[in-house]
Amino acid sequence: MKYAFFIGCTALARLWGYETSSRKTAAKIGVELVDMPGSSCCGTTYLETLDEITALALAARNICIAEEMGLDIVTICNGCTEALVKANKKLKEDPELRAEVNHVLADVGKEFKGTVDVKHYVRMLKDDIGLEKLGSMVVKPFEGLRVGAHYGCHMLKPSDVMLYDDPEAPTTLDELIDLTGARSVQYPNKLECCAGPIMGVREDVTWSVGLEKVETVKKYADVMVTACPFCYITYERCQLMAENSPEVPVVHYPQLLGLALGLDYEDLGLEENKVDASVLLEKMRD
Amino acid sequence: MTDGKITIKKENIEFRKRVLETPGAEKLMLCYQCGTCTADCPVAMRVKEFRPRQIARLAVYGQKERLFEGDTLWLCAGCYTCYERCPEEVRVSEIVSALRKLALKEGIIHPAYRALMRSIAEMGYIYEIDEFQNEMREDEDLPPAPEPDTEEIEAIMRKTGFLGLLEGS
Numbered sequence: 181m182k183y184a185f186f187i188g189c190t191a192l193a194r195l196w197g198y199e200t201s202s203r204k205t206a207a208k209i210g211v212e213l214v215d216m217p218g219s220s221c222c223g224t225t226y227l228e229t230l231d232e233i234t235a236l237a238l239a240a241r242n243i244c245i246a247e248e249m250g251l252d253i254v255t256i257c258n259g260c261t262e263a264l265v266k267a268n269k270k271l272k273e274d275p276e277l278r279a280e281v282n283h284v285l286a287d288v289g290k291e292f293k294g295t296v297d298v299k300h301y302v303r304m305l306k307d308d309i310g311l312e313k314l315g316s317m318v319v320k321p322f323e324g325l326r327v328g329a330h331y332g333c334h335m336l337k338p339s340d341v342m343l344y345d346d347p348e349a350p351t352t353l354d355e356l357i358d359l360t361g362a363r364s365v366q367y368p369n370k371l372e373c374c375a376g377p378i379m380g381v382r383e384d385v386t387w388s389v390g391l392e393k394v395e396t397v398k399k400y401a402d403v404m405v406t407a408c409p410f411c412y413i414t415y416e417r418c419q420l421m422a423e424n425s426p427e428v429p430v431v432h433y434p435q436l437l438g439l440a441l442g443l444d445y446e447d448l449g450l451e452e453n454k455v456d457a458s459v460l461l462e463k464m465r466d
Numbered sequence: 467m468t469d470g471k472i473t474i475k476k477e478n479i480e481f482r483k484r485v486l487e488t489p490g491a492e493k494l495m496l497c498y499q500c501g502t503c504t505a506d507c508p509v510a511m512r513v514k515e516f517r518p519r520q521i522a523r524l525a526v527y528g529q530k531e532r533l534f535e536g537d538t539l540w541l542c543a544g545c546y547t548c549y550e551r552c553p554e555e556v557r558v559s560e561i562v563s564a565l566r567k568l569a570l571k572e573g574i575i576h577p578a579y580r581a582l583m584r585s586i587a588e589m590g591y592i593y594e595i596d597e598f599q600n601e602m603r604e605d606e607d608l609p610p611a612p613e614p615d616t617e618e619i620e621a622i623m624r625k626t627g628f629l630g631l632l633e634g635s
Contacts, residue, residue: 220614337546373545380578
């Protein structure tokens with residue numbers, strides 16, 4: 181299986197552990213992720229609130245690159261997923277909007293055709309590989325590891341655009357965690373937003389929202405697992421800035437899966453996670 | 467947002483009309499102030515001046531000045547909780563989005579948003595990804611970052627008029 185790999189800005193610039201584990205875990209299960217030459221920022225969930233056509237055009241420009249490659253897009257950031265899925269859906273369904281955006285893109289020699297799909301990495305794992313197959317590939321299962329999953333908002337919402345899982349009671353990430361031998365726990369306010377997007381407006385609010393969740397997770401789980409670089413940064417950084425850090429390791433989902441598939445801790449960039457995540461190694465079946 | 471009497475003049479009705487004409491905000495008038503949006507908003511739980519229900523009310527009454535002042539419009543994290551749960555599909559997140567578009571047309575944008583948008587226009591990314599980053603990536607056995615054609619990005623943002631609005635803000 182082969183996909184165009186849309187990395188987005190945040191993982192690309194700041195979270196190499198996420199990018200590298202996404203690549204290596206994919207390779208391990210026979211998924212080829214091909215870089216998208218010339219791709220840029222997705223357009224962001226910020227831009228769509230300021231100017232719809234510009235947001236759609238920037239997203240569409242990236243989608244055009246995948247169309248030229250003839251490959252569906254796999255994303256690893258919830259923000260990118262929402263921006264690209266939304267643009268792809270709107271432009272496929274609304275001929276007027278598509279004409280307007282293509283008029284803009286014509287100046288840079290691009291045309292949105294509507295020939296590819298966009299999906300988040302975890303959705304690719306569940307829908308295209310399958311839980312059963314992934315489970316059968318686990319060679320180093322975890323034992324007694326309790327995981328607090330954080331989905332992040334834009335993997336699932338707006339639900340009439342994302343059309344995936346249940347926005348109020350999702351199961352995808354939990355199922356993907358459980359197949360590694362770890363146990364995905366339920367905890368209060370599991371679906372609450374990380375508040376990362378308002379970091380530039382009220383940083384203090386972001387850190388307090390983050391810390392509240394991490395402290396909750398600590399009561400129920402050994403580690404927290406995310407599938408979005410923005411959420412990850414919030415939950416890691418709020419701990420680094422706290423006077424009394426709860427010290428809950430925050431782990432990118434492909435790192436968790438990668439370990440269970442037999443990949444090395446260092447190779448998965450786990451040494452770059454700023455809250456020591458070595459509990460993962462301690463909780464593996466011998 | 468300050469408390470105070472609301473007066474509705476011709477310009478307020480005119481402003482409301484502009485909100486209603488913005489895609490996504492069409493159902494504003496259906497708001498019956500149930501308050502689900504504020505009750506479930508992760509920001510409102512912690513920031514008392516951010517009241518999604520009040521934003522909807524002020525928009526219904528076209529109170530542009532009050533909506534545009536301070537950080538009101540810029541505190542929405544875009545989590546879509548209110549979008550999902552609004553019983554009338556008014557969706558305050560979409561009302562906020564419409565209001566931000568109208569604010570920008572008047573040169574109003576939060577500095578953090580302006581900085582992010584300028585980064586995209588100048589570099590194609592929200593962060594600078596330079597030689598140093600690529601050297602670090604090489605050390606991690608990662609391929610060089612995709613290089614966006616910044617002229618293309620700028621041309622797109624110029625053509626839609628967005629860059630002009632940003633420059634005028």
